[in-house]
Amino acid sequence: xxFGDKISNAAEDAKGKAKEKIGDATDNENLExxxxxxxxSATAKKVGENVKDAADNAKDGAxxxxxx
Numbered sequence: 001x002x003f004g005d006k007i008s009n010a011a012e013d014a015k016g017k018a019k020e021k022i023g024d025a026t027d028n029e030n031l032e033x034x035x036x037x038x039x040x041s042a043t044a045k046k047v048g049e050n051v052k053d054a055a056d057n058a059k060d061g062a063x064x065x066x067x068x
Contacts, residue, residue, distance in 0.1 A: 019035030019038060021035070
């Protein structure tokens with residue numbers, strides 16, 4: 001996962017948490033739901049990047065095994 005992607009995902013998650021809290025404090029269900037959606041999106045992106053990283057690591061490990 002690139003550093004820029006990590007920052008972007010963390011920012012989206014933080015934005016979602018803020019929206020959810022503000023929505024809760026103001027009894028604005030739409031804003032709360034937007035916040036939850038932003039957090040879910042950020043989490044999905046993090047999971048996708050983690051899977052990609054794991055696949056890259058496995059590929060690199062396999063190369064190392066065969067190059068010995």
